[in-house]
Amino acid sequence: xxxxxxxxxxxxxxxxxxxxxxxxxxxxxxxxxxxxxxxxxxxxxxxxxxxxxxxxxxxxxxxxxxxxxxxxxxxxxxxxxxxxxxxxxxxxxxxxxxxxxxxxxxxxxxxxxxxxxxxxxxxxxxxxxxxxxxxxxxxxxxxxxxxxxxxxxxxxxxxxxxxxxxxxxxxxxxxxxxxxxxxxxxxxxxxxxxxxxxxxxxxxxxxxxxxxxxxxxxxxxxxxxxxxxxxxxxxxxxxxxxxxxxxxxxxxxxxxxxxxxxxxxxxxxxxxxxxxxxxxxxxxxxxxxxxxxxxxxxxxxxxxxxxxxxxxxxxxxxxxxxxxxxxxxxxxxxxxxxxxxxxxxxxxxxxxxxxxxxxxxxxxxxxxxxxxxxxxxxxxxxxxxxxxxxxxxxxxxxxxxxxxxxxxxxxxxxxxxxxxxxxxxxxxxxxxxxxxxxxxxxxxxxxxxxxxxxxxxxxxxxxxxxxxxxxxxxxxxxxxxxxxxxxxxxxx
Numbered sequence: 001x002x003x004x005x006x007x008x009x010x011x012x013x014x015x016x017x018x019x020x021x022x023x024x025x026x027x028x029x030x031x032x033x034x035x036x037x038x039x040x041x042x043x044x045x046x047x048x049x050x051x052x053x054x055x056x057x058x059x060x061x062x063x064x065x066x067x068x069x070x071x072x073x074x075x076x077x078x079x080x081x082x083x084x085x086x087x088x089x090x091x092x093x094x095x096x097x098x099x100x101x102x103x104x105x106x107x108x109x110x111x112x113x114x115x116x117x118x119x120x121x122x123x124x125x126x127x128x129x130x131x132x133x134x135x136x137x138x139x140x141x142x143x144x145x146x147x148x149x150x151x152x153x154x155x156x157x158x159x160x161x162x163x164x165x166x167x168x169x170x171x172x173x174x175x176x177x178x179x180x181x182x183x184x185x186x187x188x189x190x191x192x193x194x195x196x197x198x199x200x201x202x203x204x205x206x207x208x209x210x211x212x213x214x215x216x217x218x219x220x221x222x223x224x225x226x227x228x229x230x231x232x233x234x235x236x237x238x239x240x241x242x243x244x245x246x247x248x249x250x251x252x253x254x255x256x257x258x259x260x261x262x263x264x265x266x267x268x269x270x271x272x273x274x275x276x277x278x279x280x281x282x283x284x285x286x287x288x289x290x291x292x293x294x295x296x297x298x299x300x301x302x303x304x305x306x307x308x309x310x311x312x313x314x315x316x317x318x319x320x321x322x323x324x325x326x327x328x329x330x331x332x333x334x335x336x337x338x339x340x341x342x343x344x345x346x347x348x349x350x351x352x353x354x355x356x357x358x359x360x361x362x363x364x365x366x367x368x369x370x371x372x373x374x375x376x377x378x379x380x381x382x383x384x385x386x387x388x389x390x391x392x393x394x395x396x397x398x399x400x401x402x403x404x405x406x407x408x409x410x411x412x413x414x415x416x417x418x419x420x421x422x423x424x425x426x427x428x429x430x431x432x433x434x435x436x437x438x439x440x441x442x443x444x445x446x447x448x449x450x451x452x453x454x455x456x457x458x459x460x461x462x463x464x465x466x467x468x469x470x471x472x473x474x475x476x477x478x479x480x481x482x483x484x485x486x487x488x489x490x491x492x
Contacts, residue, residue, distance in 0.1 A: 003316040006045045006073040006167050008100075009066055010034055011059070012052045013083025013132055022122050026080045027052045029106050033150055042156035044317055045073065045163050053083070059091035067096045070174075074098035074166035076159075079128030080106065081121070085135035092139055098166040098461050101136065102159065103129045103147040142460045164450075165457040168314040171266075172462070173202035175306060178265040180210050181274030183300025189441040190301040192391035197303070200396060201462055205302050208259065210270075214277035217255040225250045232288070232358065236349075236375060239357040245373040246284065246358055253285035260294065267295030267305040272344070272366025281366060283345030283374035284358060287418075290348035296324050297443065298346055303389045304443040308348075311387065314458075315449030322447035323348035325386060325420065330428065336409060337428035338421050341446065345374040347418035351448065352377040353407065361416040379420030381406050385452055386444040395489050398459045399440045400452045401431060401469040420446065425471045433475045438467045438482060465489060 012030045014023060034049040053059045066072045074097050092099075105125035136143050144162045148155035183190040194205045228250040232238070240246070260268060268289075272281050286296050293316075295309025304324060311322035324346060331338045341347075344363060349356045356377040363372055381404075388399045401424060408421040424431035452468050459466035465485060469478070 001070070001170075003044050003164075003167055003313070004046075005071065006163075006170060007048050007071050008045055008074050008076050008163060008166070009062065009072055010047050010049045011062055011075055011077045012049075013077060013079035013088070013128060014052050014081045015054050015083055018081055018121050022081065023052060023054070025122060029080065030078075033106070037150065037156065037159075040153075040156050042153060043160045043163060045167065047076065052080075053087075056087040056090055059088055060094065063091040063095050067094065070170075072097060073163070073170045074100060076100045076102050077132065078102045078104060079125060079132045081124045082128045083132055085131045088132070088135050089139070092136065092141060095141075098144070098169050099136075099141060100144040100146060100159070100162055100166075101129070101133060102150070103133070103145060104150040104155070108149050108151070142463065144457055161451065161454055162457060164314045165454045165461070168310050168454075168458050169461050171313040172306075172310050175201075175203045175267070175310070176263060176265040177203060177205045177295075177302045177306050178260055178263060178268040179205065179207040179300065179302050180213055180268065180270040181207065181300065182271070183269070183302075184271045184273055187299060189390060190297075190299055190303070190443070192303055196391070196396070200464060201306075203306050205306075210274055210276050210278065213255055213259060216258055217251050217278075220251045220254045224254050228254060232284075235288075237355050237357045239376075240360040240373065242360040242371065242373070245280065245360045245371060248280055248370075249282065249284040249373045252278070252280070252282045253288055256282065256285060257289060257294075266293070267297070267302070267309040269297040269300050269302045269305045271298070271300045272363075272368070275367040278367075279369045280372035281345060281363060281368055283372045286346040287349055287375045290323065290346075291350055296346055296348075298324065298326070298343055299443070301441075301443045303391075304441070304445060307387060307389050307445045311445050311447045311450050314454065315447065321350045321449055322445055323351055325444045325446040327442055327444070330432075331409065332428070337423070338406065338409065339403075339424055339428065340408070340419060340421050342415070342417045342419045345372060345417065347375075347379075347420070349375050349377060349418070351379040351420060351446070352418070353380040354378070356418070359416055374416070375418055376416055377418050378408050379405055379418070380448075382448050384422065384446055384448045385450065385455065386446050387450075387455055388440040388444045390439050390441055392439070392465070396464040397439065397467060398455060398464055399435070399438045399467045399469070400455045401425065401435060401440075402452060402471065403446075405448070425469070426473055430473070430475065431469060434469045434473050434478050437475060437478055438469070
């Protein structure tokens with residue numbers, strides 16, 4: 001499903017105490033608000049007004065319906081009047097979809113001449129939302145609280161950003177990763193508990209033999225390769241005479257995509273140490289698949305493969321730019337301190353500042369028989385984040401750091417890979433100290449689309465630990481926070 005295929009259900013709280021005329025007004029206003037929000041252009045998904053809930057059964061019924069409707073990515077609630085919170089308990093206990101408490105009111109201002117007790121009985125959002133908020137706090141529910149006037153653009157955009165998080169949750173809970181072989185030998189951070197990941201995040205992570213891929217590659221026709229070559233020519237600059245190397249990458253891409261689609265997988269991993277029967281490590285093939293929304297992880301890193309696809313899904317319709325990344329080397333010149341990120345071959349071209357070039361160069365490690373074709377380009381400037389999901393043993397930790405990507409300060413003409421350069425917050429060296437303290441991996445997802453707030457919301461819904469490294473983070477403060485978090489998570 002794509003972003004526009006999901007919807008969010010609007011459930012408004014009230015009660016019978018105020019009489020049928022008030023309830024009719026509440027329902028009409030809820031429908032009016034829904035129509036206006038959908039027409040605002042600030043929401044990536046449609047809101048569907050479902051019910052003005054007045055009983056325990058109405059709430060439980062709409063929650064049950066939402067849980068089993070794959071189109072419903074979350075529930076948004078608001079209490080126009082006072083809605084006694086005990087009637088929400090059964091529904092909230094059973095709720096399995098992301099939940100946003102929209103603390104707003106129909107009118108922007110208090111009308112000096114009009115306000116009387118009839119007005120007060122009808123317009124009790126300040127009253128009702130506090131009662132409503134208590135029960136979610138009492139039940140320790142993960143939730144997003146958005147307060148503000150519903151017609152304000154920034155309020156609508158905040159709601160839209162949360163919707164993207166909820167779509168990321170929906171994608172995660174129905175997600176499959178295809179592993180070609182195992183992870184790189186002796187690497188620690190790419191390991192992880194696949195049973196725990198499936199229980200917490202919904203991912204189904206399984207392996208397929210490289211020999212199965214080679215078999216499908218051998219069945220790819222010249223006509224299929226010719227068609228994909230035309231796509232390559234339209235999208236990229238051909239900067240090599242070794243056309244056969246490009247055609248081999250096309251053969252790999254077609255075969256990988258066939259296997260992914262046949263199994264319903266949206267991400268894959270491989271390793272240069274296990275290419276039995278293949279001539280080239282998939283470089284261009286992996287890059288072009290990522291450009292189509294698939295996730296990828298090098299060295300068998302299935303966690304970053306899945307996270308790449310999930311962040312791409314969350315950013316759909318925006319900048320369209322979330323990508324597999326690896327920290328490679330630093331520029332430690334005072335006043336010009338930057339990280340250089342790249343990978344051997346596999347950086348998604350969604351971040352390219354200019355039209356990428358297809359080049360062929362030797363790859364001096366692994367089981368490559370021939371020089372693999374790959375896309376070479378510079379990443380574009382802009383504010384971004386890097387995200388790392390790690391297995392701490394007994395729990396998952398999601399680490400997010402704020403960065404600012406820049407045009408690379410050096411041309412690096414002899415570096416035959418795609419590259420991105422960035423300033424890390426709060427600074428390069430402090431950021432490195434904090435990242436290492438938190439246990440962040442060398443593989444990340446770099447995103448120009450998704451924010452740290454959205455990743456915090458996603459982790460909160462998923463019930464996993466979240467660590468944010470930003471402009472105000474210090475190593476001492478982070479170390480203290482991690483110590484307390486370690487104790488707290490052991491009690492959960």
